[in-house]
Amino acid sequence: MSNQNTIQTGNEGSFLDAGRNYINRVKGGETGSLPALLGLVILATIFAVANPIFLKPINFANLLTQTATVTTLAMGLTFVLLLGEIDLSAGVTAGLSAAFLAITMSEYGVAWPIAAVIAILLGMMIGFLIGILVAKVGIPSFVVTLAAFLAFQGLQLVVVGKGGLIGIDAPPILAIMNTPMPIIFGWILLVVIVIIYLGTSIYTRIQRAASGQQNKPIGILVFRTIALVVIGIGFVSFLNLERGANPAVTSLRGVPYVVPIVLILLAAGTFVLNRTKFGRHVYAVGGNAEAARRAGIQVSRVRITVFMISSTFAGIAGILMASRQASVDAAAGRSIVLSAIAAAVVGGVSLFGGKGRLSDAVIGGFVIAVIDNGLGLIGLASGLNLAITGGVLLLAATADAITSRKSRTS
């Protein structure tokens, strides 16, 4: 079935036309996470030349676990940023969740799955409170979450005790960040990802064809699938290389458990944003809240939900943080939120709302982690490290401000 519309869908033309359109969009300012990807390649090249350790499997695995907490936080924050709001309390929410996880297990003997659920629910509840204060009471999110940032630091001190440190000893929690999966799991993970990707893409094509609408050239799907498979094979094989310092004693190979966790969050969040009414409403409220309101969207409900999502992700990030450090201290999560905001913005999420994807946050998270990791390897003072990360954030925010202004005045 074909329709007689003279109006196009943007899917017409060949594979090459699609490529040309993409280049035109990039030239027109819709760069997405392309600058971050390029930056990543450049940074990786510089660091690899400066210190060959950078490219070793052990460092790559480190990089993944280093970035996981920030990336998880950044994905949650992306929802809030899409509304043009901010959540400065995400880091300390993660810290508080980590503390609850540690205490419920060590002091109350709660089983780890229940403790993990409690930690995540705590995050969700915090988000609900923040959301109510922002959406119903009408306090700017900057102020609400700054207040929460301070208050939760105090609460954390009370919970953990000054100078205190609560150890984590549940093996499954520790495994998330510190133990690789069996070799075969990496390959299974890759197969599952490819199946999900192909499945959703083909479902979309069938759905569109059923409404008589033009599909994108099949070549794009083939190209992307091949790229996914090639990159995936490279990724899994690299992580399956031996990276233990002393393989005869302890062998260390395989994809870390945290990788599928982050990927599930990424896939679920992306599905919600791109394929559901709620996701569409998030973009609408971020683009023009008044238009959304007049279209009958319940704007304050969207606001509250978005803060709940951010804080729920923060709760999960707290578990990752606790796993990596094998303990929780009174300052846990204090400094991490700015890295997470930087990650999202560097990846291409706009601070002005309405623009950005979760994958941007993941790519941005990598950039921030690579800077941190690479500068550490070069042996620069850690102060410089912070200054450079700050500079990169400012650069990304500048690019964001300029493109937003351009699209507003055109």
Added chain:
Amino acid sequence: MTNQTPVIELKNVKKSFGPVEVLRDVNFSVRAGEVTALVGDNGAGKSTLIKGLAGIQPYDQGTILFEGKPVELTNPRQSSEMGIDVVYQDLALCDNLDIVHNMFLGREEANAGILDEGHMESKAANTLTSLSVKTVKSVRQKVARLSGGQRQTVAIARAVLWNNKVVILDEPTAALGVAQTEQVLQLVRRLADAGKAVIIISHNLQDVFAVADRIYVLYLGKMTAAVKKSETNQADIVGYITGAKTQEMDA
């Protein structure tokens, strides 16, 4: 020309803000298949009259008849359920979304919770085609990339998509150039020809005379004239607007 019961009829509608009477015993009716123009000087009460119909700002007193039956319009949901849709002057589109997304905003179609993009896209394209819109190339363009006239077109098409009986346009051509004004006016005409009751607010009498069937004039909150376009001329209307002339009104 259609002459059945008006789709909307307002009788002795009043609205005050504190001591200020903004609408004073206003009578107003709109018919299907006609473009009804509402004109008047700044502050005459045009937007206030429209806000009452949109359910945003209910009238204090008076009767509202919808298709001959008395109704209440006290919130926006009620009027949109009755099929009254307002295209506001500031259009209220989301720049970061594309045309399809904007046309279905707040009323997205989904299958088992998953947005049915193909279906929405084809409906949007069909609506634009049925309005003979030629200025919009692709329904997947971001609204930020559209010209003023194209944006107006999208906003109007959105009202049409939902099969509304009454489409209210607040100054749809105010920001447009000559060519785009022409296109939007043609679109307005086509809406009426498709059987909808169209209300257009405009300060531009040339536009009003180009497109309207009937002209209502508000002067300081009173409806001072209700005339068929064929029975009047621009000079008379200017007289009514400035208060130099009045027509004895009866509903």
